[in-house]
Amino acid sequence: MEWDAKKYNTTHDFIFKYGAGLLGLLPKEPKKVLDIGCGTGELTNQMAELGHEVTGIDQSVNMINQAKESYPDLMFLQEDILNPSDQIGLYDVAFSNAVFHWISDQDLLVKNISEHLKQNGQLICEFGAVGNVQAIREVFGRELNALGFPFVEPFCFTSVEDYRVLLEKNHFEVVEILEYERPTPLKGSESGLKEWMEQFYAVELGELSDGQKEKLLANMERDLKPKLWKEDHWEADYRRLRIRACKL
Ligand SMILES: C[S@@+](CC[C@H](N)C(=O)[O-])C[C@H]1O[C@@H](n2cnc3c(N)ncnc32)[C@H](O)[C@@H]1O
Numbered sequence: 038m039e040w041d042a043k044k045y046n047t048t049h050d051f052i053f054k055y056g057a058g059l060l061g062l063l064p065k066e067p068k069k070v071l072d073i074g075c076g077t078g079e080l081t082n083q084m085a086e087l088g089h090e091v092t093g094i095d096q097s098v099n100m101i102n103q104a105k106e107s108y109p110d111l112m113f114l115q116e117d118i119l120n121p122s123d124q125i126g127l128y129d130v131a132f133s134n135a136v137f138h139w140i141s142d143q144d145l146l147v148k149n150i151s152e153h154l155k156q157n158g159q160l161i162c163e164f165g166a167v168g169n170v171q172a173i174r175e176v177f178g179r180e181l182n183a184l185g186f187p188f189v190e191p192f193c194f195t196s197v198e199d200y201r202v203l204l205e206k207n208h209f210e211v212v213e214i215l216e217y218e219r220p221t222p223l224k225g226s227e228s229g230l231k232e233w234m235e236q237f238y239a240v241e242l243g244e245l246s247d248g249q250k251e252k253l254l255a256n257m258e259r260d261l262k263p264k265l266w267k268e269d270h271w272e273a274d275y276r277r278l279r280i281r282a283c284k285l
Pocket of ligand 1: 040052053056073074075076077078079080094095096097100116117118119133134135136139140
């Protein structure tokens, strides 16, 4: 899926705004930091402002181009963390916000991160936990099935237990790991849920005709309204995993 970087920065800016909470886990002294899936570079820039030497990587051309345009003095590389080039060196910290659930091969992800961390280097990350946007996914799956389409979950939402096992298997010591609910207001008032769906389930919605898509989204709004509509905005039922781990 290719990202619309301009729309990301305006409509989905809540992602890096919430992600700023992760910056408090960074070491206080300047470090060499790799921002994995840096998107439009907003958090990469905030880490640079804290004094860290940062490199942002992202597989999306649109995101990397936007990051370079916004922050021309910072280092950004178009790279897939599952297939990194030799340009990526060794870091004290691997940082990542709202990325890991997009990646299905979690073993390879953690192995590659480990290879780009110095000994005692830290992984600081946050992403979707098991049960993330559960109400939205359940209704979406049901509506897709009603139209004769299967629902194949594109996201990998993991539990504390499973991620701890994965990290320890890859020789990380888990320093802290937290699973928490983060009800998230969506921008756009009435159209907020529709716009969120169009960004995060773009591939699945792209399989439908315009008529099918319109009907499906209207049905979703009807069914989710009692639970997720909050007077003047939609509130998505996010659940997150926040992790700090040390490479042994
Ligand atoms: C929701 S955005 C988060 C961007 C940024 N971290 C932030 O907080 O604003 C997810 C980003 O992960 C990137 N991404 C997903 N899979 C990736 C991979 N295998 N390698 C590098 N980047 C990846 C996407 O291109 C996208 O820019």
